[in-house]
Amino acid sequence: MAVEYDPALIGRVFEVTDPVSVTAESIGKFCTAIGETNPLYTDAAAAKRGPYGGIVAPPSFAVTFRNGRHFFTHVPRFGRAGFDAGKDVEFRAPIRPGDKITLSSHVKEIYEKTGRSGSMVFVVVRSTVQNQNGEAVAHIDHRFMNRP
Amino acid sequence: MPTILDLHSHSEASEDSRAPLEAYLNWIKLRRHERPVDGIVLTEHRQFNGAADYRALEDKFGLMVLKASEVETDYGHVLVFGVTEEMTRRFDFANVRLNAQELIDEIARMGGVAVPCHPGRPTVGLYEHYAAKPPLENVVAVEVLNGGSRKGEDDRSMELVRKYGYRAIGGSDSHLVSLIALCATRFAADVRSIDDLVRELREGSYEPVDFRPRRKPVPAAVPEEVRHNGG
Numbered sequence: 153m154a155v156e157y158d159p160a161l162i163g164r165v166f167e168v169t170d171p172v173s174v175t176a177e178s179i180g181k182f183c184t185a186i187g188e189t190n191p192l193y194t195d196a197a198a199a200k201r202g203p204y205g206g207i208v209a210p211p212s213f214a215v216t217f218r219n220g221r222h223f224f225t226h227v228p229r230f231g232r233a234g235f236d237a238g239k240d241v242e243f244r245a246p247i248r249p250g251d252k253i254t255l256s257s258h259v260k261e262i263y264e265k266t267g268r269s270g271s272m273v274f275v276v277v278r279s280t281v282q283n284q285n286g287e288a289v290a291h292i293d294h295r296f297m298n299r300p
Numbered sequence: 301m302p303t304i305l306d307l308h309s310h311s312e313a314s315e316d317s318r319a320p321l322e323a324y325l326n327w328i329k330l331r332r333h334e335r336p337v338d339g340i341v342l343t344e345h346r347q348f349n350g351a352a353d354y355r356a357l358e359d360k361f362g363l364m365v366l367k368a369s370e371v372e373t374d375y376g377h378v379l380v381f382g383v384t385e386e387m388t389r390r391f392d393f394a395n396v397r398l399n400a401q402e403l404i405d406e407i408a409r410m411g412g413v414a415v416p417c418h419p420g421r422p423t424v425g426l427y428e429h430y431a432a433k434p435p436l437e438n439v440v441a442v443e444v445l446n447g448g449s450r451k452g453e454d455d456r457s458m459e460l461v462r463k464y465g466y467r468a469i470g471g472s473d474s475h476l477v478s479l480i481a482l483c484a485t486r487f488a489a490d491v492r493s494i495d496d497l498v499r500e501l502r503e504g505s506y507e508p509v510d511f512r513p514r515r516k517p518v519p520a521a522v523p524e525e526v527r528h529n530g531g
Contacts, residue, residue: 263315263346263394264396265315265316265345265346265372265396266372266376266377266396266423266424267423267424268421268422268423268424269423271396274315
């Protein structure tokens with residue numbers, strides 16, 4: 153018998169954020185902030201000759217989009233305490249100026265494990281970063297640890 | 301011909317590992333002089349992928365890849381070698397509260413072998429459980445060298461070996477590429493399959509081997525001769 157939860161939770165989308173427009177300026181500001189100088193992201197003329205035919209955002213730009221205000225109220229909790237146990241990000245397609253980005257979130261997985269410090273229940277929430285064409289440009293798996 | 305295998309490793313199929321199998325094998329290939337293993341055993345957490353086929357990677361790198369599982373019990377974590385469909389039907393590998401005695405006995409009856417791992421580790425090792433509960437019966441071996449052990453944990457594992465007469469294995473418990481094959485097990489016999497491995501763990505001759513680099517002693521802040529002279 154593993155940890156008990158309502159299996160209907162798994163896979164059910166609980167939040168879709170409003171679209172956020174991507175501009176060349178917002179990509180440029182992000183590049184400046186992280187010290188990115190690759191011309192594929194920063195130089196329109198060079199990027200036009202590159203593999204994407206124009207400026208694209210650096211992959212890590214995908215994690216700048218915020219979840220909705222009520223995101224955390226939908227994250228199942230187990231026991232008395234917990235913390236953010238990290239994120240896995242899978243980059244699937246470039247984000248371009250003109251894209252309108254939404255985040256669609258669902259509980260991907262709940263599992264229990266034991267370690268030196270005792271029992272832990274992990275909740276993995278997947279946020280799919282999508283463009284206006286419904287194309288998934290990235291998956292962000294948020295991992296939360298709970299102490300039952 | 302003797303065979304050396306890392307009996308405990310986790311690829312990215314385990315939720316807490318980021319190590320691709322191919323990267324493990326490539327790392328070993330580049331460091332065979334330091335970690336002379338003939339192969340590894342993938343012991344993914346709480347699961348067993350019977351369908352996974354690693355023959356192409358085995359051929360590419362000239363290394364053996366065997367499959368097992370690490371499950372969780374009321375006496376801590378246990379490596380299960382020789383997993384069959386019958387075993388995965390009998391036990392829910394995702395259950396973190398499996399009955400250890402039942403697991404050991406049933407796995408043996410079904411043709412495998414269950415080996416408690418990192419027994420000196422707090423909470424998830426035999427040592428701590430033996431302080432509060434009767435010792436398990438029919439334990440063939442325990443893992444006394446674990447690449448993830450903290451100070452004193454392997455020593456506690458050795459205490460169990462001495463006290464209960466268990467046989468001893470070693471494994472890296474690697475979750476990161478660079479840690480693969482730091483600890484392993486040397487078998488006197490040729491091991492070429494999971495059936496060979498189970499047979500040897502039950503009846504063969506083997507010992508844990510440690511390939512972890514020795515730390516160089518830290519030089520004293522005050523030179524020896526100065527200290528002796530009362531300086």
